[in-house]
Amino acid sequence: xxxxxxxxxxxxxxxxxxxxxxxxxxxxxxxxxxxxxxxxxxxxxxxxxxxxxxxxxxxxxxxxxxxxxxxxxxxxxxxxxxxxxxxxxxxxxxxxxxxxxxxxxxxxxxxxxxxxxxxxxxxxxxxxxxxxxxxxxxxxxxxxxxxxxxxxxxxxxxxxxxxxxxxxxxxxxxxxxxxxxxxxxxxxxxxxxxxxxxxxxxxxxxxxxxxxxxxxxxxxxxxxxxxxxxxxxxxxxxxxxxxxxxxxxxxxxxxxxxxxxxxxxxxxxxxxxxxxxxxxxxxxxxxxxxxxxxxxxxxxxxxxxxxxxxxxxxxxxxxxxxxxxxxxxxxxxxxxxxxxxxxxxxxxxxxxxxxxxxxxxxxxxxxxxxxxxxxxxxxxxxxxxxxxxxxxxxxxxxxxxxxxxxxxxxxxxxxxxxxxxxxxxxxxxx
Numbered sequence: 001x002x003x004x005x006x007x008x009x010x011x012x013x014x015x016x017x018x019x020x021x022x023x024x025x026x027x028x029x030x031x032x033x034x035x036x037x038x039x040x041x042x043x044x045x046x047x048x049x050x051x052x053x054x055x056x057x058x059x060x061x062x063x064x065x066x067x068x069x070x071x072x073x074x075x076x077x078x079x080x081x082x083x084x085x086x087x088x089x090x091x092x093x094x095x096x097x098x099x100x101x102x103x104x105x106x107x108x109x110x111x112x113x114x115x116x117x118x119x120x121x122x123x124x125x126x127x128x129x130x131x132x133x134x135x136x137x138x139x140x141x142x143x144x145x146x147x148x149x150x151x152x153x154x155x156x157x158x159x160x161x162x163x164x165x166x167x168x169x170x171x172x173x174x175x176x177x178x179x180x181x182x183x184x185x186x187x188x189x190x191x192x193x194x195x196x197x198x199x200x201x202x203x204x205x206x207x208x209x210x211x212x213x214x215x216x217x218x219x220x221x222x223x224x225x226x227x228x229x230x231x232x233x234x235x236x237x238x239x240x241x242x243x244x245x246x247x248x249x250x251x252x253x254x255x256x257x258x259x260x261x262x263x264x265x266x267x268x269x270x271x272x273x274x275x276x277x278x279x280x281x282x283x284x285x286x287x288x289x290x291x292x293x294x295x296x297x298x299x300x301x302x303x304x305x306x307x308x309x310x311x312x313x314x315x316x317x318x319x320x321x322x323x324x325x326x327x328x329x330x331x332x333x334x335x336x337x338x339x340x341x342x343x344x345x346x347x348x349x350x351x352x353x354x355x356x357x358x359x360x361x362x363x364x365x366x367x368x369x370x371x372x373x374x375x376x377x378x379x380x381x382x383x384x385x386x387x388x389x390x391x392x393x394x395x396x397x398x399x400x401x402x403x404x405x406x407x408x409x410x411x412x413x414x415x416x417x418x419x420x421x422x423x424x425x426x427x428x429x430x
Contacts, residue, residue, distance in 0.1 A: 087187050
């Protein structure tokens with residue numbers, strides 16, 4: 001199947017000016033300097049290419065990717081990575097410096113508050129104007145009109161010029177128009193952050209609807225990784241104008257979250273700990289694929305590997321992990337006996353204890369791991385406070401559109417049954 005969006009070696013260059021501060025410049029000096037520059041360019045046309053007052057900035061550099069029909073693609077990256085520039089080029093707002101773009105179908109874009117609206121026209125007039133820009137007939141727009149107004153919740157202000165709208169009203173109407181006028185491709189930037197949590201949830205639901213039921217393609221930029229993970233099936237990671245990762249959304253989001261982590265090396269004991277019978281010398285957190293990781297989505301398992309040096313084996317040694325939240329409360333704890341692997345031979349020099357924390361239990365929060373090797377009710381052989389720390393984020397739960405709310409003590413995705421009659425038996429079967 002041919003892609004609906006095909007981007008090949010796309011680049012965008014800007015020229016940044018660096019003017020020196022001057023106390024005062026007379027008009028005659030400005031005119032004289034302008035004449036000198038003009039004459040200089042005529043006599044030496046290539047002399048200004050290394051002008052220190054002007055710098056080339058590549059917002060995008062050799063970007064290539066394909067997007068299939070019906071894909072919901074999250075575009076992520078730090079501020080200044082080139083995300084908005086890419087969307088503007090795909091929306092035909094900005095021309096690329098080089099490269100090729102092929103787009104099949106009508107594109108509706110919601111890039112910033114006010115995009116595509118004429119401030120002097122009313123909400124009603126702007127709905128028809130946007131529909132006309134998308135190539136729709138008046139009859140087609142009229143058929144969708146009531147749905148748009150109901151979704152945007154601006155009925156009372158429909159005949160008011162949009163320049164008098166609040167930013168929230170602006171975004172609600174702009175999104176409703178973009179989503180309901182049946183474009184084949186919908187492009188949405190971070191502008192949804194202007195709306196409240198309930199509206200963001202409503203928008204994500206609508207985008208999912210147009211993608212899954214209408215087969216439409218959606219490109220979505222957001223800094224909320226939970227919303228990206230909840231809605232998108234694929235992702236592109238931009239860094240300094242280049243794509244550094246692409247593919248399945250959770251893989252790309254995980255890579256991005258761990259990119260700037262400064263605690264990826266885990267715990268390593270500073271001393272040899274030869275005076276301890278059993279000493280904890282190393283610990284590392286991993287994802288389920290065995291990659292070192294310190295950032296996890298709530299629906300991912302967390303694997304902890306603890307390495308103990310055995311200087312003198314003592315029967316009955318256990319290893320313990322205590323998980324504390326950012327308020328230093330013990331969130332959960334678990335322990336396991338470390339069976340001697342070689343009963344009839346010398347004790348091994350090292351033992352590796354691996355514990356898997358189940359997915360879907362730790363709420364979005366930062367956690368610290370306290371590790372211990374001990375003999376229950378007798379002695380602590382080694383204890384390491386805050387040996388590891390990990391961050392758990394919303395991985396696309398039903399709360400993702402309202403990130404930042406109090407998730408409660410434990411993160412449990414309960415099963416629900418909504419029915420007209422009591423349905424406890426039905427619920428028990430879930």
